[in-house]
Amino acid sequence: MKKEAVLLDMDGVLVDSEGYTQKMIADFFREKTNYDPDSLYLSRFIGSSGEEATWKRVFESIEDQPDFIQLNQKLLNYLNGKSIPYADIKMKHAEQLLVFLKEKGYQVGLASSSKRNKIEKMLSQTGFARYFDAVLSGEMVAESKPNPEIYNRLAELLNVSKDRCLVIEDSFYGIRAGINAGMKTLALRDDRFGMDQHEADAMINDLLEAIPYLE
Numbered sequence: 001m002k003k004e005a006v007l008l009d010m011d012g013v014l015v016d017s018e019g020y021t022q023k024m025i026a027d028f029f030r031e032k033t034n035y036d037p038d039s040l041y042l043s044r045f046i047g048s049s050g051e052e053a054t055w056k057r058v059f060e061s062i063e064d065q066p067d068f069i070q071l072n073q074k075l076l077n078y079l080n081g082k083s084i085p086y087a088d089i090k091m092k093h094a095e096q097l098l099v100f101l102k103e104k105g106y107q108v109g110l111a112s113s114s115k116r117n118k119i120e121k122m123l124s125q126t127g128f129a130r131y132f133d134a135v136l137s138g139e140m141v142a143e144s145k146p147n148p149e150i151y152n153r154l155a156e157l158l159n160v161s162k163d164r165c166l167v168i169e170d171s172f173y174g175i176r177a178g179i180n181a182g183m184k185t186l187a188l189r190d191d192r193f194g195m196d197q198h199e200a201d202a203m204i205n206d207l208l209e210a211i212p213y214l215e
Contacts, residue, residue, distance in 0.1 A: 010112035012170035047171025049144040098131040148181035
């Protein structure tokens with residue numbers, strides 16, 4: 001079925017920020033806690049909003065576990081004091097895809113688990129803001145990915161039926177959110193962090209490879 005809207009994740013799809021974030025999280029644990037980041041599954045933070053369930057998976061191998069709510073707030077405060085050079089890490093062909101979608105009349109939505117201020121920085125620094133018809137952040141929904149709420153709400157905002165939406169994701173949580181929403185979901189391949197991408201309807205190696213799936 002021909003698609004009318006493309007819904008994209010931010011980190012790892014529009015900007016190659018996962019490596020920066022993973023390093024900053026590792027630095028946080030080294031500098032601010034007594035936990036060795038090498039003993040934690042830090043890649044499990046990718047695509048999440050820092051829910052307690054995610055923290056439990058990150059600390060799966062640790063017997064003496066901390067107060068996750070308190071530690072999550074400390075991590076957020078630490079990350080908020082850091083900056084990511086979004087303009088320098090735009091994903092290959094991200095802007096070409098966005099230009100194509102707008103020229104062809106597709107609706108374009110952004111569904112990110114990140115905070116709104118972080119999303120706005122990315123959109124401003126990259127110049128991508130003008131391409132999006134609707135944007136949702138993690139704090140704008142009650143349930144985080146892999147819950148499909150963010151994708152369901154984005155489709156409603158764009159007034160497009162779910163079977164006419166194409167999702168592009170990279171993380172396990174994001175891919176499952178798209179699938180749970182009943183939308184065709186592509187995974188932008190990333191082999192660096194051991195992410196499980198197998199549930200996606202199809203894998204793409206480059207964002208422009210998504211174009212044939214619009215028909």
